[in-house]
Amino acid sequence: MRGFMRLFSVSYALAVYGFIFLPVVVLVVFSLQSTAFPIPPFTGPSSRWYEAVLNDPRLIAALLNSLAVATVSSITAVALGFLSAWGFARFALPGSAFLRALITLPLTVSYLIIGMGLLVIFNMAGLPKNLFAAGIGHVVINLPLCFAIIYSQMGDHQINIERAARDLGATEWKVLLLVTLPMMWPAIFASLFLSMTFSWDEFVISFLLTRFDTTLPVEIWNLLRSGLNPKTNAVGSLVFAVSVVFAIILELILLRRRPA
Amino acid sequence: MLVTPALLWTLLFFVAPFVAMALLSLNFQAEGGMTVSNYSQFFTNPSYYRAMINSLQVTGLVTVISVLLAYPFAWILAEQIPPRLQRLALLLAILPFWTSYVVRSYSWLLVLAQNGVVNDALLRTGLVTEPLQLANTRAATIIGFVHFFVMLLTLTIFASLKQLNPSYRKAAADLGAGPIRTFLYVILPLTLPGVVVGAFLTFVLAIGDYITPQILGGNNELLMPQLIMMQIGRRGDFPLASALALILMAVVTVAYIACARWLKIERT
Numbered sequence: 332m333r334g335f336m337r338l339f340s341v342s343y344a345l346a347v348y349g350f351i352f353l354p355v356v357v358l359v360v361f362s363l364q365s366t367a368f369p370i371p372p373f374t375g376p377s378s379r380w381y382e383a384v385l386n387d388p389r390l391i392a393a394l395l396n397s398l399a400v401a402t403v404s405s406i407t408a409v410a411l412g413f414l415s416a417w418g419f420a421r422f423a424l425p426g427s428a429f430l431r432a433l434i435t436l437p438l439t440v441s442y443l444i445i446g447m448g449l450l451v452i453f454n455m456a457g458l459p460k461n462l463f464a465a466g467i468g469h470v471v472i473n474l475p476l477c478f479a480i481i482y483s484q485m486g487d488h489q490i491n492i493e494r495a496a497r498d499l500g501a502t503e504w505k506v507l508l509l510v511t512l513p514m515m516w517p518a519i520f521a522s523l524f525l526s527m528t529f530s531w532d533e534f535v536i537s538f539l540l541t542r543f544d545t546t547l548p549v550e551i552w553n554l555l556r557s558g559l560n561p562k563t564n565a566v567g568s569l570v571f572a573v574s575v576v577f578a579i580i581l582e583l584i585l586l587r588r589r590p591a
Numbered sequence: 592m593l594v595t596p597a598l599l600w601t602l603l604f605f606v607a608p609f610v611a612m613a614l615l616s617l618n619f620q621a622e623g624g625m626t627v628s629n630y631s632q633f634f635t636n637p638s639y640y641r642a643m644i645n646s647l648q649v650t651g652l653v654t655v656i657s658v659l660l661a662y663p664f665a666w667i668l669a670e671q672i673p674p675r676l677q678r679l680a681l682l683l684a685i686l687p688f689w690t691s692y693v694v695r696s697y698s699w700l701l702v703l704a705q706n707g708v709v710n711d712a713l714l715r716t717g718l719v720t721e722p723l724q725l726a727n728t729r730a731a732t733i734i735g736f737v738h739f740f741v742m743l744l745t746l747t748i749f750a751s752l753k754q755l756n757p758s759y760r761k762a763a764a765d766l767g768a769g770p771i772r773t774f775l776y777v778i779l780p781l782t783l784p785g786v787v788v789g790a791f792l793t794f795v796l797a798i799g800d801y802i803t804p805q806i807l808g809g810n811n812e813l814l815m816p817q818l819i820m821m822q823i824g825r826r827g828d829f830p831l832a833s834a835l836a837l838i839l840m841a842v843v844t845v846a847y848i849a850c851a852r853w854l855k856i857e858r859t
Contacts, residue, residue, distance in 0.1 A: 348683070354698035354702055358701065411596050444840060451612055471604045531691075532691050555693070564701070567691065
């Protein structure tokens with residue numbers, strides 16, 4: 332019975348791992364294809380399609396756009412989220428529960444609907460479609476997340492430290508910048524990281540709200556119109572590799588910070 | 592004062608768009624005042640309500656299959672793997688999360704294409720003589736979704752298994768329950784709330800997603816997000832698109848209320 336259970340566990344886990352890794356392996360292997368179609372038989376390895384990606388000015392521009400939108404929108408979302416979390420945690424506000432629910436509400440709405448709503452009011456207001464508009468949308472989806480993470484980490488013990496700082500003569504802004512902000516660093520870091528990930532990978536809002544200059548996921552989407560193409564494999568593999576390296580570095584930082 | 596910027600942002604870029612969409616969906620700008628014609632179109636035109644039925648069927652199947660696949664997997668990771676390897680095993684299990692969402696769907700297209708890896712393997716082993724039509728089907732959409740949500744659910748179920756107090760298991764064993772009875776009467780009921788939250792998340796994220804059905808399912812049968820995008824893009828019919836979006840949101844809200852109510856009953 333025990334041996335059977337063990338065998339079943341191992342084969343089940345291997346099967347699920349196989350399912351999870353199958354598309355990634357196929358993606359990476361056929362990015363090294365030397366012929367024009369990313370389908371069997373494998374004809375590589377060749378770096379041809381990686382060179383094609385790195386020499387494609389549209390893709391490089393989209394990559395830089397994505398980085399810029401992710402950075403600026405995430406910093407905005409974290410700043411707004413931090414200020415509101417601090418406000419709700421430290422001061423008794425009328426209708427606090429309702430207002431907190433309002434700020435977290437966009438979490439439950441699909442990106443497609445948020446993007447479409449923004450498109451509707453931007454059309455009404457006569458505002459143009461561009462990266463800035465997409466960035467506004469990314470703040471809408473990330474603000475509730477940043478708020479929820481930071482608000483949940485604002486405990487009572489920090490109030491006393493803030494009080495001590497005030498007793499020692501710090502002004503409200505000094506308390507915020509020199510005491511609260513450093514204490515909240517892990518939550519701020521986590522929400523910044525999550526926001527950047529979501530913004531970096533977000534497709535539908537950028538698709539609806541940008542026109543010529545666009546983000547990487549939209550540019551990859553445009554590549555898909557040409558059907559199966561090893562160049563798409565190469566972009567996808569590069570994005571994957573960069574993200575994994577980024578995740579490993581982050582994991583190492585977090586592991587090191589954790590008390591043993 | 593501190594909360595004003597965040598509230599303003601939410602009001603301007605989240606609440607106002609909703610009000611605008613609601614007004615548009617009622618043909619606010621058209622002559623002859625408001626009508627519910629966009630909503631009645633949805634309920635009377637089969638090609639519109641069919642999309643909702645498709646969406647509910649696909650999302651329901653995806654949720655059930657993902658939970659059934661992920662639960663044993665999470666259980667094996669949490670119970671059968673030595674603790675020092677668990678973190679690594681879990682990280683490996685969610686590694687493809689790091690590919691971009693669009694690319695992940697495209698990768699499944701590579702796997703399932705007419706002359707892709709799966710058909711190649713099937714033809715080589717002689718299991719089929721003609722390549723199977725795997726891409727551009729409902730099955731492809733479901734596979735793409737399940738792939739993503741198995742990873743998500745493994746994470747949430749793993750977490751709720753880990754939070755279980757180990758003394759429950761000992762108590763059950765002391766009282767004479769075997770491993771199967773312990774699982775069915777102790778572990779499963781205690782982790783069920785975590786599973787329900789994960790399943791709800793799966794339902795909400797899957798029913799609103801445009802990318803996976805568009806890349807893998809194609810245009811043979813439309814799901815709600817595809818129908819909405821079609822009204823925005825090809826037809827430029829914003830009033831109808833708004834009505835469809837609000838109907839989709841209503842369905843999600845019903846699912847949310849059902850889930851919240853169930854969790855409340857469970858807790859008392």
